[in-house]
Amino acid sequence: MHPYIEAARPRTLPAAIAPVLVGTFAAATPTSGLRAERALLALVVALALQVAVNYANDYFDGTRGVDTEARTGPRRAVASGLIAPAAMRRATVLALTVAAGAGLALAALAGWELLLVGALAILATLGYSGGPKPYASIGLGELMVFLFFGVAATAGSAYVQDERLTLLPLLASVPMGLFAVALLVVNNLRDIPTDRAVGKVTLAVRLGEGRTRALFGALLAGAYLSLGPMGRATDTLWVLAPVVSIPLAMRAIATVRRASTPRELIPALQATSMAQGVYALVLVSALVLARTLGEGVGT
Numbered sequence: 164m165h166p167y168i169e170a171a172r173p174r175t176l177p178a179a180i181a182p183v184l185v186g187t188f189a190a191a192t193p194t195s196g197l198r199a200e201r202a203l204l205a206l207v208v209a210l211a212l213q214v215a216v217n218y219a220n221d222y223f224d225g226t227r228g229v230d231t232e233a234r235t236g237p238r239r240a241v242a243s244g245l246i247a248p249a250a251m252r253r254a255t256v257l258a259l260t261v262a263a264g265a266g267l268a269l270a271a272l273a274g275w276e277l278l279l280v281g282a283l284a285i286l287a288t289l290g291y292s293g294g295p296k297p298y299a300s301i302g303l304g305e306l307m308v309f310l311f312f313g314v315a316a317t318a319g320s321a322y323v324q325d326e327r328l329t330l331l332p333l334l335a336s337v338p339m340g341l342f343a344v345a346l347l348v349v350n351n352l353r354d355i356p357t358d359r360a361v362g363k364v365t366l367a368v369r370l371g372e373g374r375t376r377a378l379f380g381a382l383l384a385g386a387y388l389s390l391g392p393m394g395r396a397t398d399t400l401w402v403l404a405p406v407v408s409i410p411l412a413m414r415a416i417a418t419v420r421r422a423s424t425p426r427e428l429i430p431a432l433q434a435t436s437m438a439q440g441v442y443a444l445v446l447v448s449a450l451v452l453a454r455t456l457g458e459g460v461g462t
Contacts, residue, residue: 181443186320211262223292313340
C-alpha cells in the first residue's frame with residue numbers, strides 16, 4: 164500500500180462518510196429536492212478533515228516520540244520512517260487546504276456562517292495532537308470527536324440542505340458521534356501501555372482498562388438507544404431498522420471484553436466501523452422509504 168494511503172488510515176474513512184449520509188437524508192428537504200452538489204461538498208470536507216487529522220496525528224506523535232516500536236496496531240508513517248516529517252507536514256496542509264476549499268464553496272452556496280464551523284474544525288484537527296497542550300493528551304479527544312465527527316458533521320450536512328437546523332439531524336448526530344467516539348476508545352484502549360509510558364494521558368489512560376472497556380459498551384448501547392427519540396420525533400417505526408446492525412456491535416463488544424493483549428483489540432475496530440456503516444445505511448434507507456410511503460419524518 165502507498166505510504167500516504169496507509170497514513171490516511173482508510174479503515175477510519177467510513178466514520179467520516181456515515182454522518183454526512185445520515186445528515187443529508189435526515190434533512191427536512193424531501194429526497195426529491197436533494198441538493199447533490201452540497202452533499203458532495205460536505206462529503207469532501209468530512210473526508211479531507213478525517214485524512215488531515217490522521218496525517219497530523221501521525222506527524223505530531225511521530226516527531227514527539229509518542230509512537231514507538233512498542234506500539235501495537237497499524238504502523239505510523241513518520242515513526243517508521245516511511246514518510247519524512249516535513250513531507251507529512253506538507254500532506255497535512257494539503258488535506259486541510261482541500262477541506263477549506265470545499266468548505267468555502269459550501270459556504271458560498273449555503274451560508275457564510277459555515278466558515279466559523281470550518282475554522283473551528285481545522286483548529287480542532289491540529290489541536291488533537293499538536294500545539295503545546297494537545298487535547299488528546301489531556302483526555303478531551305473523545306469529546307471533540309463527538310462534537311465534530313458527530314454533531315457538526317451530521318447536523319451540518321443537513322443544514323447545508325435546509326439552511327436551518329431541524330430536530331431530526333440533531334437527534335441523528337448522537338449515534339453517529341457515539342460510534343466515532345467508540346472507534347477512538349478502542350484505539351486508545353489498545354494504546355494504554357505505550358501512551359502511559361510516554362506520558363500521553365488519554366481518557367483511556369485516566370480510566371484504566373476495565374472502565375474503558377465498560378465505556379466502549381456504553382457508547383454502542385447509547386447509539387441504539389438513540390433510535391427511540393428518533394422514532395418518537397419522526398412518528399415512524401422505520402427509523403428503528405438500524406437495530407439489524409446490533410450483531411456487529413455485539414461482536415465488537417465481545418472482542419473488547421475478552422481481549423487480553425493490545426493486538427487482540429484490532430478486530431474490534433473493524434466490527435465497530437462495520438456496525439456504524441450498516442447502521443447509517445439502514446437509517447438512510449428507512450428515512451427514504453418512510454418519506455416514499457408518506458409517513459412522518461419531516462421534523
